[in-house]
Amino acid sequence: MNWLSDLLQRVEAVAPSHSMVPVPASESVPAYRVAMVCTSVAFTLTGLYMGSEIASEIGWRRGVLASVVGSLILVVMSIPASVVGARTRLSTYMIVRFVFGPVGSRLINAVLAAVLIGWFAVTAEFFGRTCYLTVQQYFPHAPVPLQIYTLVCCLLVIATTVFGFRALDRISLCVAPLLVALTIYVAHRALGHASWSLISANTGTDPDLGRGISAVVGGMIVNVVLMPDLTRYSRTVTDCVVISVTGNGVANGVMLILAMIPALAFGEQDPMRYMALIGLVPLAFTILVLSTWSVNAVNLYSSGLVTATALPSHRYSVSVIGSGLVGTVLALLGLADRFLDFLVLLGLIVPPIAAVYLADYFVLRRTDYTTGPAGTVAAKTNLNGLAAATLGAVTGCGLYVAKVSFTGVPTIEAFVVAAVAYWGLEKIRVVLGRNRLWRAMEGLGSVVE
Secondary structure (H helix, E strand, C coil), X not given: CHHHHHHHHHHHHCCCCCCCCCCCHHHCCCHHHHHHHHXXXXXXXXXXXXXXXXXXXXXXXXXXXXXXXHHHHHHHHHHHHHHHHHHHCCCHHHHHHHHHCHHHHHHHHHHHHHHHHHHHHHHHHHHHHHHHHHHHHHCCCXXXXXXXXXXXXXXXXXXXXXXXXXXXXXHHHHHHHHHHHHHHHHHHHHXXXXXXXXXXXXXXXXXXXXXXXXXXXXXXXXXXXXXHHHHCCCCCHHHHHHHHHHHHHXXXXXXXXXXXXXXXXXXXXXXXXXXXXHCCHHHHHHHHHHHHHHHHHHHHHHHHHHHHHHCCCCCHHHHHHHXXXXXXXXXXXXXXXXXXXXXXXXXXXXXXXXXXXXXXXXXXXXXXXXXXXXXXXCCCCCHHHHHHHHHHHHHHXXXXXXXXXXXXXXXXXXXXXXXXXXXXXXXXXHXXXXXXXXXXXXXXXXXXX
């Protein structure tokens, strides 16, 4: 079993630094470096599919509007989340732990872990589909089914996350500009295939603009909630604004709109299909494979980290491999076939988590995240935080199912309800004279009122 021990040690070696303590100011980086990372997250194969499916479902005009409005919502949520990271210099895990308590944070991290595993599964299926369609261009009668490509792609990502994640992560930053250039070029070529009037006249199959906006928000909301992981390396609040506007705003919106153009011009949702019509198979395949491979390694890396915090009895290495296997099963079951539904669900259940920790920091002014004396006894859970997040998610899902929304975007109501509910419950707690003992974490924090 020496090979297994070596495998687990390799995974442990890529665990992040400063995961439990503030990042030293000496290790901060310029805003443009973090913005580049956020931009590379926006320009991915899943982004191409997202733009294609949104355009196909709600049409060009609604699709563009959904992209713009959804990106603005993401920026509004992203800036304060980024500021919390920059000011505390703590990871999202530690921020969630301070706000929701030691046990409560495990429940929150379990939700985030499930979401990240879902993203791994969806991206893996798109990865496999891209490889399958490429092979079909040259060997149309090849007997290998799509599921085999998906399985192999999942195993490759798991293996590279274990053995070569750091190098692959650097590759993603090099490939991102190539994917940006490819996306712009393909959109330009698509306009030569179909007239602008023909593309803009497409109305889609579903006029539900709110569903489109929720899908746009859902596509990036996990990155918004986890922004402190990146911006804890930032220097100023201005840097946080630049990073949020550039990555979660401009890059995300532009990516989706560019992805809509070839999808509507060629009537194809699979990027490799319309790129084959343009004659870009080898180049597109190389760029998309490198980009998707590295991005999904990041998905698996993150899901393993979050799973390890939700299940502290499991080693980080076991969590990575276990998350990869679960994601592989979901990919083989066809989770990507419900891609938009998956995105809409994320846009309803994840924002309330951010709403609670942002309300705690900015509205209730609980900004003391300093470490305290070791041996402090901790309570288990911030029940008010969990109740507010749950209420927000249930409200958002209920409004979406009932097709009733005051703003037209249930995601907004989910966020606002969670924030207001948390503020109200905490005010009641103060009136009742109950201490916030969950804030006193063993060896990590002091009781803060």
